[in-house]
Amino acid sequence: MADASKTAIFSTEKALARLRESVHAKATNFYAMYSSVLDGIVTDPALMVLPLDDHMVHRGHAVFDTATLTHGMLYQLDPHLHRLIQSADGARIPLPFTRQRLRQIILETAAASRQREGSVRYWLSAGPGGYGLGPAECVGSSFYVIVFKQEAYPESYYQEGVKLITSQVPIKPPLFARIKSTNYLPNVLVVLEAKDRGADNGVFIDQRGMVAESSNMNLAFVTKDRVFRHPPFDAILSGITIQRVLDFAQRLVQQGALVAVRLADIPVEEGHAAAEMMLIGSSIKVAPVVEWDEKKIGDGRPGPVTKKLLEMWNEDTTSAADQLVAVPYGEGV
Numbered sequence: 001m002a003d004a005s006k007t008a009i010f011s012t013e014k015a016l017a018r019l020r021e022s023v024h025a026k027a028t029n030f031y032a033m034y035s036s037v038l039d040g041i042v043t044d045p046a047l048m049v050l051p052l053d054d055h056m057v058h059r060g061h062a063v064f065d066t067a068t069l070t071h072g073m074l075y076q077l078d079p080h081l082h083r084l085i086q087s088a089d090g091a092r093i094p095l096p097f098t099r100q101r102l103r104q105i106i107l108e109t110a111a112a113s114r115q116r117e118g119s120v121r122y123w124l125s126a127g128p129g130g131y132g133l134g135p136a137e138c139v140g141s142s143f144y145v146i147v148f149k150q151e152a153y154p155e156s157y158y159q160e161g162v163k164l165i166t167s168q169v170p171i172k173p174p175l176f177a178r179i180k181s182t183n184y185l186p187n188v189l190v191v192l193e194a195k196d197r198g199a200d201n202g203v204f205i206d207q208r209g210m211v212a213e214s215s216n217m218n219l220a221f222v223t224k225d226r227v228f229r230h231p232p233f234d235a236i237l238s239g240i241t242i243q244r245v246l247d248f249a250q251r252l253v254q255q256g257a258l259v260a261v262r263l264a265d266i267p268v269e270e271g272h273a274a275a276e277m278m279l280i281g282s283s284i285k286v287a288p289v290v291e292w293d294e295k296k297i298g299d300g301r302p303g304p305v306t307k308k309l310l311e312m313w314n315e316d317t318t319s320a321a322d323q324l325v326a327v328p329y330g331e332g333v
Contacts, residue, residue, distance in 0.1 A: 019046040029149035031113035034105050036096055036143040037128065041112045054142060055135055056125035062182045063087035064123040067106070068150065068282055070317045072116040073324040076282075077106065079240045083180060088124045090179040095124065096141045106145055110327045113147035119283070120147050123182070151283045157200070158310065161290030161302050162279060164214070165194050166268070167202035171212050174235040190215045201279065203292065206235060211266040217281035218242040219289075221266065221274040222305045228252075228261045229274070241313070242280045244323070248312040257305060276303030286310040 010018060027045035034041045037051060056062035065084040068075045081103055088095060095102070102122075110120050122145040129138035167190045171177065190202040194215075203219065204212040211231055213219055218239040221229040228249040230242065252258040271277065277289035277297045286309045288302035316323060 016046075019049075020044070022046075031115050031118065031147045031149075032109050032145075033147075034109040034143070034145040041109050043112060048146065050142075050144060051128040053130055054125055054128045055138060056123060056142070056182055058131055059126070059133065060181065060183045061091065061093070061135060062123050062125035063091050063093065063180055064121060064182060065180055066119055066121040066282060068317065069110055069115060069118040069120055069147065069327070072327050072329065074107070074110060074120060074327060075317045076240055076244065076323050077103070077325045079243070080282075081106070083238070083240060084122065084124060087180045090175075091181060092135075093124050093126050094141050096127075096143050102143065105143065107325070107327055109145040110147055111329045114329065115147060116327075117150065118147055119150040120145065122146075153284055153287065157284070157287045158302070161288045161300075162201065163199045163291040164277075164289055164293075165197050165199040165202050166293055167193055167204055169193060169202070169204070171204040171206055171235075177212075177236050178233075178238070180237060184216070187215045199291075204236075205268060208265075209268060211268060211271050212236050214279055217279040217284055219271075220245070220278050220280055221271055222258070222276035222303060223270075224273070224275045226257070226259045226275075226305075228258050228305070229266055229270075230261075230263050231266055232263050239281060241282045241285070244316065245280050245286060245309055245313065248309050248316075251312070252305065252308065257308065272297075274298065276306050278306045278309070285313050 023046050030045045030048055032041055032043050033048040035050060042048060050057065063084060065080045067077045067080045085095065085099060106120060106122055125142045126135040127138040127140050127142040169186050169189045172186055190204065194200060194202040201214050203214055206212045211219055213236045220242065223229060246261060249258060249261045253261060272292060272295055275298045277292065279287045279289060286306060288306040289297055290300050290302065291297060
């Protein structure tokens with residue numbers, strides 16, 4: 001009688017069959033993947049895998065970025081790709097292809113997904129080659145792209161607002177905070193801590209007691225005298241979305257809805273006293289914060305500037321020709 005507890009050893013054919021059998025239900029949200037290891041695109045979720053010896057897996061030696069796929073267009077692809085390459089330089093990961101080739105692969109993977117809405121995320125890694133610490137063993141850097149269903153935040157975030165807590169998780173040092181690497185353990189712990197305390201997300205505070213950023217989003221404020229405030233970018237990630245929102249805020253200054261835009265340190269006390277507070281990022285867009293550490297922000301309701309900035313962002317994703325890149329689907333999509 002065979003030992004049912006014995007670990008199976010699969011043939012190649014059996015392993016591929018089991019990979020397909022083990023695909024979970026949520027994989028229907030994964031539409032297409034490019035792998036430089038395969039040097040091609042797959043649309044079967046069972047094949048959306050990468051080598052265990054890739055240093056991205058066992059050392060976290062990789063960087064990534066994400067662009068939004070909206071109405072068949074990639075929004076702000078080039079700024080996101082520029083930041084990816086900057087992060088790779090900071091992480092000392094050589095590019096496996098030219099910038100133009102990376103861009104082409106991203107667009108072709110989006111096209112292969114046949115989706116007109118979603119997220120397109122891409123990674124540059126030190127690559128496979130072994131399980132040591134240093135990347136000298138790697139046979140070459142690798143590039144991966146995935147097209148997946150965009151994360152949907154609850155509509156209540158925008159209608160009722162978000163609740164935050166001040167996190168006890170230490171903030172990343174500036175060198176690591178400015179590189180968009182795959183080391184997101186502190187970010188994950190911030191979210192878990194917030195959920196444990198009945199909030200939606202957390203706020204990183206730097207070593208000087210100044211407001212920094214949220215889990216994977218930037219934080220901005222509107223003061224009672226209508227100044228748009230944001231921390232400087234020397235110790236936090238320079239978000240692509242916040243850079244665009246800063247442009248929107250300048251337009252609101254010209255329209256008289258704001259008095260000024262100011263990038264400077266923000267003490268926690270000033271943040272608590274703001275008329276409006278908001279989370280800003282490519283997935284959450286612009287979401288109002290109505291409570292921080294169980295204290296109301298402003299009157300405890302989404303503020304007018306936050307609402308206007310969200311409207312401007314939504315309009316930008318569909319009409320800003322200089323921010324949109326068409327996906328080359330071909331016929332029938």
